Each structure stands twice: as C-alpha cells, then as structure tokens.
Amino acid sequence: MIHLAIHLAGEAEIVGPIHYWWMYPIERWLYFFKSLIGNRACPECSIAEGYIANECMTLCSRYLHRINTKFNRPEGNYDGGLATSNEDLSIFYLPGKNLGAKVSCELEANELEQAHIYILKNCDKVIPYLQEFAQNHIDTVQNSDQEFIEWFKDMVAQLHKTDNSRLIENLFSLSRGPTKYSTYSNCYILNGHKFHIEDLDQMLRTKNCGVVVVGENDKDSENVYYCGIFTDVIELQFISNRRVILFRCT
Incomplete structure (x- = not known):
C-alpha cells in the first residue's frame, strides 16, 4: 500500500x-x-x-409527452418550483414541500415577534419601507424592531384603503404578522435537497440537518457564514391563507 x-x-x-x-x-x-x-x-x-x-x-x-416517463418525470426531491408573478411576494410562494405529518403548536409572543421581524427584513418588497423608516427615525435605537412593526402596519393599512392590488393585499397580510397557531414537521424538501431535523437525523446514516446562513458583519461589511443545526421546521400561518416556512436552528 x-x-x-x-x-x-x-x-x-x-x-x-x-x-x-x-x-x-x-x-x-x-x-x-x-x-x-x-x-x-x-x-x-x-x-x-x-x-x-x-x-x-x-x-x-420520448414521444409520450403527457405521460410520466423516466425522461420527463420530476426528480425525487423536487420542491415544486417558484410560482409567483410580479405582484406577488416571493416570500409567500417560496419553493419547498413538507414531508411527514404536521403537528399543531402555539408559539410564544416573543417567538412570533422574532419570526415576524426576521421575515420582514428578508423580504425584497419591504426593503424600501425599512430604508424609509431608518431615514425618518435616526435617533431610534432601542426597540427599533417593535417600532418598525407598528409603523409598517399603519403604513400598509393606509395604503390598503386606497389600493386593492394583489401586492398591497400581500403586504397587508405580512404586516399583520403570523398567527399564534403554527405547525411543526420533521422533514422538508428545498432546492433539491431533503432536510431532516436533528432528532430524526440521529437515526439516519445520511446527515442532512446542517445549514449555513450568509450574514453581514457591521465592522468590515464582509460576508460571515453562520453554521448551525436546525431542530424544527415551522410553518407560520398568516391571514388570507398565506404561509411562510422557517427553520429553527441552534
């Protein structure tokens, strides 16, 4: 050797x-x-x-286009793709598919607030509102997240009175925040990969519970990679039957 x-x-x-x-x-x-x-x-x-x-x-x-064959069938971990238009919020229509049974649960008030502000800061359509709030509230440092949620809720409510477009409807649902009734699941398919929670992953040979999130460092504005293990797949419910999937990581 x-x-x-x-x-x-x-x-x-x-x-x-x-x-x-x-x-x-x-x-x-x-x-x-x-x-x-x-x-x-x-x-x-x-x-x-x-x-x-x-x-x-x-x-x-090769000529049977309307029949599921090995040439046109979707992959095993197909997540459904992104189905949205220019007037939709992509965060409500992200690709992905739950596997297994869903368990109903109730989140605490602080957990709902953390999830809500995280969703708002990662939605493209909300970024202009974040910039406007930062310009008009320069001196606000403490409790800025709570103040932005209330300010954004009032702003969208005023727009909703005069504009009934689909985009404003989605922003109105997003501004109201998630309901306290959510669901948990053990497995989720996203971007062609199957993710398991940590408890389920311990019984499997293939480990798919690790995640990486790219963040920004305030000091030098360079990307920072945050690695973790996700423990829950949480499906948050919004009004008008809209939903957002979040991974809870440790």
Whole structure:
C-alpha cells in the first residue's frame, strides 16, 4: 500500500485517463444484461429480446409527452418550483414541500415577534419601507424592531384603503404578522435537497440537518457564514391563507 500512489501514477501515464480503461461502467452494463435473463437455457436470446424491448420502450417514451416517463418525470426531491408573478411576494410562494405529518403548536409572543421581524427584513418588497423608516427615525435605537412593526402596519393599512392590488393585499397580510397557531414537521424538501431535523437525523446514516446562513458583519461589511443545526421546521400561518416556512436552528 505504500507504493500504491506511485503505481497509480505509472498506470495513468501508460494507459491515459481512467475513463478510457475503467471497468466499472462495463460491469454495471453487464449486470443490467444479467437481469434480462428469463430463460437460463438460452441466456443470449433472453438478453437480445430484453435489450430490443428496452430500446423500443425508450424510443416510444420520448414521444409520450403527457405521460410520466423516466425522461420527463420530476426528480425525487423536487420542491415544486417558484410560482409567483410580479405582484406577488416571493416570500409567500417560496419553493419547498413538507414531508411527514404536521403537528399543531402555539408559539410564544416573543417567538412570533422574532419570526415576524426576521421575515420582514428578508423580504425584497419591504426593503424600501425599512430604508424609509431608518431615514425618518435616526435617533431610534432601542426597540427599533417593535417600532418598525407598528409603523409598517399603519403604513400598509393606509395604503390598503386606497389600493386593492394583489401586492398591497400581500403586504397587508405580512404586516399583520403570523398567527399564534403554527405547525411543526420533521422533514422538508428545498432546492433539491431533503432536510431532516436533528432528532430524526440521529437515526439516519445520511446527515442532512446542517445549514449555513450568509450574514453581514457591521465592522468590515464582509460576508460571515453562520453554521448551525436546525431542530424544527415551522410553518407560520398568516391571514388570507398565506404561509411562510422557517427553520429553527441552534
């Protein structure tokens, strides 16, 4: 084993790149041929018939656009995609899919407030309101989050009286904050990955409970990566049947 690295380099120099002489794809292909054998007395004929049938099905499936085939079916961890328009708040229509049973719960008042201000600060349509509030309330340092929530609620309520567009309706639901009735789940599919909570992940071999959030450092304005393990998938309910998914991390 000590000279293995030297021998591998010598083989690569003699025969070239590994994908030209690697036997693993050939062995996988032979394994597929072996699965086509139905009559052990005539293995060659069984392989030929199975291969022709597989080629015919592959050719036909390329023209069956309205039927779910291996060429057009979604991936196993497909999250549904982002379905929104220019007048929608993307935070209400983010891709993702819950797996498993949902458990109803009630969040504390401070948890709802923290979740609400986090959602507001990470919504693109709310950023202009945040900038306007910062310009008009320069001297406000303490309890600025609570004051912004109340200011934003009053501002959107005034706009809602004269404008009934879909964007204002979504902002009105967002400004009112989440209800105290929420749901928990153990698994969530997002961006082609399946995430498990920490309690469920301990019983699995594949670990998918780690998350990374990119933040900004106030000192030098460089991105800072915050790593953690998420413990709950919380689905917050807003008025007009709108929802937002949050990951609770430790």
